[in-house]
Amino acid sequence: MSRSTIAPTPAPDRALVFGRPLRVLAWLSFLAEVIIIGTGGAVRLTGSGLGCTEWPLCTPESLVPLPEQGFHGIVEFGNRTMTGVVGVLALAVLFLTLAAVAGRALVLRAVWFALGGIVAGAVAFAATAAAGLGAFAFSAALLASVVAAAVDSVRRAPRRRDLVVLAWLVLAGVMAQAVVGGLAVLTDLNAFVVGFHYTSSLLLVCVTAAYLERLRAPEGPRERAVPRGVAVLTHVTGLALAATIFFGVLTTGSGPHSGDDDIVRTGFDATVLAHVHSWPGYILLALVVVLLAVAWARSLPTRTWMLVLLLAIGVQIVVGVIQARTGLPELLVGTHMVLAALSAATYTVVVLRLKRPVAG
Template identity: 35%
Template sequence: MSHTYSREKAVTGPPYPASNIDDVKLSTDHRPPLARRLFSFWTPTPRTMRGWALASVVVNAGITVSGAVVRVTESGLGCPTWPNCTPDSLLPVAHPEISPINMAIEFGNRMVTFLVLIVGIACVLSAMRLAPRRTSLVRLAWLQPLGIAAQALWGGLVVSTMLNPFTVSMHFLISIGLIAACWALYARSGEGDAPVRRVAHPATWRLGQALLAAVFALLVVGVVVTGTGPHSGDVLASRYDFDIETVARLHADLAYVVVGLTFALLFALHVTDAPRPARRAALALLVIELAQGVIGYTQYFLGVPAFLVGLHVLGSTLVWIGALRVVTALRVRDPQGEPASPSPTEATAEA
């Protein structure tokens, strides 16, 4: 019997055959891929840690949209008490004065809060069990369950004040803050813990910061417009005592400022030959802003239909996420202990 391998076997066989069974590491995880992803918070890797952080961004953006659905469907008091849906039941039950559809929509929005909390807890567990543990990620991850708890308590205040426009406005802005914390976790989980190093010209960096501030101001004025407009969440809810035309025009003016700053930033990034991720982030933000502008003007001229209001809230959330992406794309953090080399734009500025 010949002891030589055939050419086919030599090609298809393992390139480095193990000398014995002890040299072969067998996998003990026989769970389906989906189950492994869902429970990856217990045995996290840097990649799965970042995946959970991205999931937190998605679910926190989603709950802002579900909150808008509650408002435009007049379901804000579908569950008239908190934390119970009705005075004598945690779950929705038939009520002679409340539409079952409105009750289901409001209760569904409350259930989304638990999904957001589950993802937040998964982020905390991933950060705490990641090896080596990174304190920066643990601190950022803890902001999520703490913020969600504060958001839930504020939701009770919204119900108890009969959808007072100030409490409703703050409800949205708290979500915006949570999204910022989630994005910070996502960005930090993909980089090291060394000091921040800008990858754009200092003037361009400052322009990015101004853009983020302008977007935040746009969102603040946007909730004032919402609190003055027709979609209050319930016929019993009060409204801001502002002239809707005036606040809507102010909102539009700020939108022009944001688009102008975004275009200026995109131009500056191309002129200074900034890294491609930063240029792509700025271009994506500009596209989102233009689409959001089309939605905004369409809903204004059509009399603010409910569907477009919900779509506009989604667009507002995407604009905020896009602005956060732009700012984080303008700087990096190297792995701890690795010497930082200046970026081409920094070298040019220093020269």
């Protein structure tokens, strides 16, 4: 067999150049996902949830809030504007990721998919506008094109498919989030839709954190870097964290901060839920203390981030107790929401560090 017929061997992972622009934008994307939780919380806590009464327009006649909508309109539209910032950052990270792992060709394919999605969206909009569903039909068609483009990119990426998948997840998630936000407005801030909106935002914070962690890690097979028992207990800790966040979302959804003064919560007893929310929270704290002690005693690679997780959860508990005893002041409730997202992001990094690259 001649040398010319032999397929080229991919260069080692270190030959891939993830330049400073990509790393900076990836961090900005993470920070923007955290910030939008804060701005979304501000919308809810200032009673501005219906500051814009329509979606995607702010009013039936205007994209931006009118003077008569006052402060609430500005707050709500500010959060919508932040969604645009998050989307632009997610798109930039995606294109730079595709360019780094596969070159310009894969970026151009993604652009063609996007153009096709816009055309399909325009057709869907025209077909459903009379029924008042044009915006949702357009968004659905565009999101479908993003999913198709993501599948195509992952299949064609010669390496670092983990980063490609994560970058596409962020972009698709941001788009889906915009639609969920619209549903929240159109359902008059239904507590379950609003709760799902927050939970989805929290998951996007975790995905951007995972991207940052994987960006610094080399490509290739990975092996467990901690004892099996520690890995199992870490995943159990994740269940406790998920339960804490779930009951926290239900508690907030049943509390006084409904997002608009004219909306009154009914259903669950917020006082009872506040106690139920605390139970997995204290279990979570105990599990993290145990894992941290083991990690430091055995010099495990999770020890630093486990310490960060302990600090985040400790502050979270203190804020939660204070807000419960002081009548749920808006600033503390908003802080509690952001801390929950940061805790989940930190836990994501801990989980990813349970494994390490196989020594070559």
